[in-house]
Amino acid sequence: MSKSDQLFEQACQTIPGGVNSPVRAFNGVGGTPRFIERADGAYLYDVDGQSYVDYIGSWGPMLLGHNHPTIKAAVIAAVEKGLSYGAPTEIEVLMAQKVRELVPSMEQVRMVNSGTEATMSAIRLARGYTGRDKIVKFEGCYHGHADSLLVKAGSGALTLGQPNSPGVPADFAKHTLTCVFNNLDSVREAFNQYGSEIACIIVEPVAGNMNCIPPLPGFLQGLRAICDEFGALLILDEVMTGFRVALGGAQAHYGIDPDLTTLGKIIGAGMPVGAFGGKKKVMQHIAPTGPVYQAGTLSGNPVAMAAGLAMLDLLQAPGLHQQLAEKTAAVAEGLKAAAARHGIPLAITYVGGMFGFFFTEETEISRFEQVTRCDMERFKRFYHLMLEEGIYLAPSAYEAGFLSLAHGEREIAHTLAAADRSFAKLAQA
Ligand code: PMP
Numbered sequence: 001m002s003k004s005d006q007l008f009e010q011a012c013q014t015i016p017g018g019v020n021s022p023v024r025a026f027n028g029v030g031g032t033p034r035f036i037e038r039a040d041g042a043y044l045y046d047v048d049g050q051s052y053v054d055y056i057g058s059w060g061p062m063l064l065g066h067n068h069p070t071i072k073a074a075v076i077a078a079v080e081k082g083l084s085y086g087a088p089t090e091i092e093v094l095m096a097q098k099v100r101e102l103v104p105s106m107e108q109v110r111m112v113n114s115g116t117e118a119t120m121s122a123i124r125l126a127r128g129y130t131g132r133d134k135i136v137k138f139e140g141c142y143h144g145h146a147d148s149l150l151v152k153a154g155s156g157a158l159t160l161g162q163p164n165s166p167g168v169p170a171d172f173a174k175h176t177l178t179c180v181f182n183n184l185d186s187v188r189e190a191f192n193q194y195g196s197e198i199a200c201i202i203v204e205p206v207a208g209n210m211n212c213i214p215p216l217p218g219f220l221q222g223l224r225a226i227c228d229e230f231g232a233l234l235i236l237d238e239v240m241t242g243f244r245v246a247l248g249g250a251q252a253h254y255g256i257d258p259d260l261t262t263l264g265k266i267i268g269a270g271m272p273v274g275a276f277g278g279k280k281k282v283m284q285h286i287a288p289t290g291p292v293y294q295a296g297t298l299s300g301n302p303v304a305m306a307a308g309l310a311m312l313d314l315l316q317a318p319g320l321h322q323q324l325a326e327k328t329a330a331v332a333e334g335l336k337a338a339a340a341r342h343g344i345p346l347a348i349t350y351v352g353g354m355f356g357f358f359f360t361e362e363t364e365i366s367r368f369e370q371v372t373r374c375d376m377e378r379f380k381r382f383y384h385l386m387l388e389e390g391i392y393l394a395p396s397a398y399e400a401g402f403l404s405l406a407h408g409e410r411e412i413a414h415t416l417a418a419a420d421r422s423f424a425k426l427a428q429a
Pocket residue numbers: 059114115116117119142143144145204208209237238239240264265274
């Protein structure tokens with residue numbers, strides 16, 4: 001029995017499912033999760049001494065690879081000065097200024113401790129600002145686990161939300177309208193029926209929680225126009241895409257000016273950080289300047305801010321996002337070519353530092369229901385073949401893959417050689 005197996009058995013006694021976040025449990029692929037001991041650069045090292053090229057990057061934050069010396073030094077220096085004060089600090093001002101510099105639509109910023117808090121607070125603000133209760137989200141988009149946002153799609157654009165988790169009161173969920181990603185007609189239909197009651201649209205500008213689905217040309221612009229027409233706010237949830245798709249996030253990449261933006265992951269460099277922000281006239285409605293309440297004991301924590309600010313400073317190096325995009329394209333196109341060599345139908349998507357691959361005959365992927373039609377059994381087999389080869393992919397066919405700047409030629413060549421052998425085995429099955 002491996003040490004991971006032993007630890008998982010123990011973990012399941014005292015932690016539900018053995019994990020502190022569900023997808024880590026390998027429910028999507030079967031088998032026992034690897035317990036990780038340490039990470040460095042592009043690699044994870046497990047408790048059994050195996051190393052893996054990491055394509056999860058702690059689900060997004062590790063854009064510069066693990067254990068980056070500059071970030072580590074910034075954290076250690078901050079720790080020397082005490083862990084938390086519960087009072088304002090200079091580094092929070094520097095962080096807010098940096099976010100505004102990199103993401104100009106975020107004229108004012110409030111720091112929180114996770115992506116979930118960021119989206120939950122942004123929704124409350126949008127509701128408080130507009131005086132409206134309903135929100136629009138998209139089938140297959142994930143915005144954290146706040147009640148209003150844990151609502152799955154019904155079968156049509158106008159389907160009133162149903163809670164997809166017990167514990168979410170139907171009275172909350174009915175205010176969440178679920179539309180079809182990349183389908184403006186579904187959004188227009190929702191607004192035609194409920195327009196005067198809709199506070200906001202929240203969207204992942206590149207959907208990364210249903211594998212990886214980029215927006216079709218005009219989709220995000222269309223959302224902006226519909227919001228303007230009906231007096232609703234546009235919230236771009238850039239928890240995943242922020243600083244990854246481009247330095248200025250997906251809004252810079254696609255040229256969209258949202259009212260509010262949510263951030264997480266990279267902004268904390270691996271520490272628990274999220275942020276929401278946007279137009280000053282809207283942000284002024286947050287307490288203490290305004291009546292919409294939002295707070296946090298550890299928000300703007302000095303150690304977390306030191307990590308995040310060091311990360312954002314490093315990301316401003318010229319050409320860095322171009323390099324990241326090239327590495328990502330090399331992996332995605334390499335996977336596609338390797339699959340083709342063995343006659344395995346595979347579609348790929350990629351934008352900036354995120355990518356997706358789909359076991360399907362379809363070549364263009366733009367809709368959630370295409371993802372649900374993919375060959376999940378093939379994905380599971382591929383996942384485990386790659387894991388045996390020392391490649392650590394997301395253990396779910398509904399998650400995007402992430403590269404870091406620490407992924408070099410060696411790691412990419414190893415990945416593609418492993419993929420070639422894995423596709424060959426899939427083709428024999
Ligand atoms: N929004 C998006 C787009 C996300 O991908 C996630 C997490 N994967 C969240 C919000 C929630 O962030 P957190 O897990 O930090 O609460």
